[in-house]
Amino acid sequence: MTLAPFGARFVAALAERGPFCVGIDPHAALLHDWGLDDDVAGLERFALAVVDAVAPLCAVVKPQSAFYERFGSRGVAVLERVIEQSRAAGALVLLDVKRGDIGSTSQAYAEAYLDPASPLAADAVTVSPYLGVGSLDPFVDAARRHGGGLFVLAHTSNKEGPEVQHAVTDTGEPVGDRVLAHLRRLNDGAEPLGSFGAVVGATVAAEIAGVGPERYAFNGPILAPGYGAQGGTAADVRRIFGPAAAHVTPSSSRQVLRAGPDPEAMRDAVRRANDELRTPA
Numbered sequence: 001m002t003l004a005p006f007g008a009r010f011v012a013a014l015a016e017r018g019p020f021c022v023g024i025d026p027h028a029a030l031l032h033d034w035g036l037d038d039d040v041a042g043l044e045r046f047a048l049a050v051v052d053a054v055a056p057l058c059a060v061v062k063p064q065s066a067f068y069e070r071f072g073s074r075g076v077a078v079l080e081r082v083i084e085q086s087r088a089a090g091a092l093v094l095l096d097v098k099r100g101d102i103g104s105t106s107q108a109y110a111e112a113y114l115d116p117a118s119p120l121a122a123d124a125v126t127v128s129p130y131l132g133v134g135s136l137d138p139f140v141d142a143a144r145r146h147g148g149g150l151f152v153l154a155h156t157s158n159k160e161g162p163e164v165q166h167a168v169t170d171t172g173e174p175v176g177d178r179v180l181a182h183l184r185r186l187n188d189g190a191e192p193l194g195s196f197g198a199v200v201g202a203t204v205a206a207e208i209a210g211v212g213p214e215r216y217a218f219n220g221p222i223l224a225p226g227y228g229a230q231g232g233t234a235a236d237v238r239r240i241f242g243p244a245a246a247h248v249t250p251s252s253s254r255q256v257l258r259a260g261p262d263p264e265a266m267r268d269a270v271r272r273a274n275d276e277l278r279t280p281a
């Protein structure tokens with residue numbers, strides 16, 4: 001089955017279900033809080049309970065691969081089920097792996113995460129441009145071939161990010177903005193939205209190097225992690241992104257997961273976040 005381009009699927013999913021993205025990150029501390037052991041059985045119970053509760057309700061889920069890889073191949077097998085069951089429940093799966101390498105290795109990563117023949121195939125994947133945005137071309141090609149999406153790290157939510165991302169390039173623009181300029185070109189002319197997105201924290205400064213929300217006026221999706229547990233709010237999303245907020249999926253992991261294991265409490269957390277994010281300023 002050939003999928004429609006990711007950008008179009010992203011727009012439709014947000015319109016139908018709301019902008020909020022749930023991160024499925026089975027931290028050891030959360031397993032403990034839920035009364036589960038920090039082992040593969042606990043991981044599986046936790047992750048699939050979250051999928052059952054939220055995947056039929058929210059537009060995007062974002063499992064972070066590290067929390068599954070921690071348990072080796074059996075943990076990765078749980079991740080495969082999280083991906084498959086979330087997609088079956090109608091959520092887009094953004095697999096958070098932050099990959100990026102020289103082109104020939106990026107090619108193998110792209111096949112692992114975007115080729116529908118792979119057991120780990122997702123709708124979209126997070127990638128790092130630190131080896132140069134051009135090193136991500138195999139991901140771009142695979143996304144175009146398979147209707148997949150990319151989210152490229154630009155201005156991340158962590159306090160250490162600006163050391164690299166605000167550094168000024170030869171063209172005088174910050175590194176993070178150079179990444180956004182590449183995305184502007186990749187998405188040029190796509191309707192209703194391109195498939196090549198940016199990662200910009202819901203915690204970043206509203207103005208960087210004298211430029212405000214206009215830096216995010218590009219024709220692609222934006223993932224905004226840091227909502228909730230890292231302090232980002234709906235007001236921050238509106239302040240940082242301005243009109244581009246219409247294409248932003250703010251994500252939170254711990255804020256929703258801490259509401260579990262009661263499925264209704266997790267669903268309430270998702271509904272609350274979507275209500276806050278949809279309310280006009």
Ligand SMILES: O=C(O)c1cc(=O)[nH]c(=O)n1[C@@H]1O[C@H](COP(=O)(O)O)[C@@H](O)[C@H]1O
Nearest residue numbers: 064096126156157201225229230252253254
């Ligand atoms: O790419 C990401 O998802 C990401 C980028 C970023 O700038 N900051 C960030 O926190 N993340 C991820 O978003 C999630 C945040 O989790 P919470 O702080 O529990 O909501 C984790 O999976 C992080 O790895």
